[in-house]
Amino acid sequence: MIGRGASFALLGFDFRWKRSPKTGTWYPNTNPRRKQVIEVLCRVRYVLRNSRTLAVQSAVAEVNVIVRGWVNYFRWDNSYQALDRVKRHVELKVRRFAAKRAKRGASVGSDGVWTSCTGTRGLLNDYRVRYHAVLKVGLPPSGTITLVR
Structure with a gap:
């Protein structure tokens, strides 16, 4: 039985x-x-570390493939905090990657390198949460849900 305040994990959620x-x-x-958030951030780091010989556009395209799939899977209901964390981390990593490729140092602010990454090079910018219709189901009078196996 799962009571109010209890939790369980299923399919990455x-x-x-x-x-x-x-x-109330x-x-x-x-x-x-x-664990799923950390995993996608590690995958982005791995791709950028192994793309040091590629152009920035190619590295961004590889990062977009990973992040787009993850975001499309996890963008439901109350995931906005996790999506925001992933977005900020990916933008920071790509900005540092582009700054190093331009030989300007890793602490480049929002200058031409950064705008070219988000604008012309096409870094993913669609992190909106999608909501689905929720059925109006009340809890049983006891306040618990019984799982049947």
């Missing part, structure tokens, strides 16, 4: 019953597992 601060009702909260 954490499912947890949470109380809404506005209405309980709702199922789904977030990507922290």
